[in-house]
Amino acid sequence: MSRSGTFDRLLGHIACHPVSREPGRALHQLMQELIGGGFTALPIPGRGRTLERWRTLAQVAGSDLALVKLFEGHTDALAIMSEIEPDGATANGSWGVWAAEPPFARVRIIDRQGEQVHLQGRKAWCSGAAVLDWALLTTWDEQQRVQLVAVDLKQPTVKLIDDGWQAVGMGSTASLDVEFECVRGRCVGLPGQYLDRPGFWQGGGGIAACWYGAACALAGYLREHCTKPYHDAHAEAHLGAVDAALCAAAATLRETATWIDNHPRASAQLPVRRLRAQVEVAVNAVLEHVGRALGATPFCRNSHFARLAADLPVFLRQSHAEKDLAALGKQVADSADDGWVL
Template identity: 50%
Template sequence: MGERIDQCSQEALPLLVGDMLCEIVDKHLDLIPLPGSGATLERWRVLAAIAGRDLSLLKLYEAHTDALAILAEAGVTDLPPLSVWGVWCAEPPGALLNARHVAAEGALVLDGEKRWCSGAMFVTHALLSYRDEQGQACLAAVDLGQEGISMEDDGWKAVGMAATRTTTVRLSGVRATAIGVPGFYLERPGFWHGAIGIAAGWYGAAAALAEKLRQALHNRKDPHALAHLGEADCRLSGALNQLREAARFIDANPVAAEAATICRLALSARLQVEAASQAVLDHVGRALGPAPYCLDRHSARILADLPVFLRQSHAERDLAQLGTLCIESGESPWKL
């Protein structure tokens, strides 16, 4: 898999990534452990391993496997054979998706647009968020093979994550199936489980970059470069321990954890991995100069993709929410 991606030209990479996602589904390699099933860390190891090869493929694979986890959590088991799923739940200002119920047909109909739709050119089905009349977050499943769906494929200007073919999808009179009750998507325990899964992908890419640095310094005695490797090791070790602890907690408390507890755990894990990844990006360049950006296709692609993918984090907003949870915990959360 990795060799095929490394040998692919930049122009052909999006098609290859889409083909590989479909191949993964065809071979049932998407059937990884569900979060909270007792093997959450194994699930995240798969995500990290794919991220270490190609972040665009990981983005599509993680969304597909997250969709399967969401549907399982909602009790939906009758899925179309070999269907490939996206999850499109971003709700930026100005992008409205309206839902109406056609009572005579017993159908849910969607009109409007969804932005930040990764993999839109490759997937066959998608889970989309929308707001009902009371403003509650709702979720719907859509078969993308029907009429009334169009895609704007020229909005992505970045080099990073370009192979995901992230686009805006417009819907007009599109039939959909409601998944769960209003509020299900955001209130279910799996929301935070999936959020940490994203961070496992960030970690996998950062660890792959750090391994490039470790190999490059194997026979060098440059103390300054070695100091950069030492700092990368400290940051990644802390993030790794946080991910392992989060996986243990989720497996021990798959549905019963208090909302504030799992939220704090997820925010802490994501923010620690984000900080570690940012540090690795910085230290690899400072230790090795332009070489990883220019002379190695694999590392160059991660260096372009990872900063874009990390912006799926909410940055200071997440830090502020974490700080609020620390205060509301009632006692010091840092006792050894």
């Protein structure tokens, strides 16, 4: 069997077999299989194959959103280190990127010897904290600048704080808060470089690809339903609306990937903000129309459908809704770029 065939078989198996039982252990095993098989060696954004990268993220998302949360984080970490430290070696194992910065949970550098630092504080929203080997996390240095730091998570002073994930959606991602008590780490790049590099917004487009892939998987159930003799015209109308939404999102994904590859050193903030906003609209349309067309049956009797339908609204909230739209609007108002011209 070809490498792509093996990958397709693995994802098909994941879609048919929920990872909700012993989720941490199951996700760890799946990530190890994907890493060991070389499936996480995705093209780096902005080097001519960005759309290929996004297609893989969408494919994994269509099988299981909890898995793609860790898969995307691992592949993002590899891309970040390839961009910031192109000649450096990345430690073996599974990686995550923890960059949430709520005011109540921050990690600070309290001591340093060159690139080696010691960290103190609490990090929130750490997806895969119980199963990952390494993490890239944003910290604050002595001058209150954002500094990216690589941390070995097997240190005994890395403490997992289980405050109890209450949501059913994305519940198997093993997302916890993490307490760092004089934990050793290594600075990756210069202060501020994590946010200022071109790959920051290029990577943000990958999240939209994940949303899109899950929406396509849900839409597939509606398309299959419309091939059955017992379907009605209302289902076909819902499928028409879903098709229009997804085709528009797909066109924007392709266009944005091309823009990134043609402008690899430019900031992709404006095109990626537009992309995420457009894909979010499409995903919400899919959730609405698929649910109305198919009723309660797949939510209650199809494990893959039910997991996606529960996980996707939670994962979609990685968008900041009107806050992101306001940022997009301000950028459009201040920009000479006119994306409305045909």
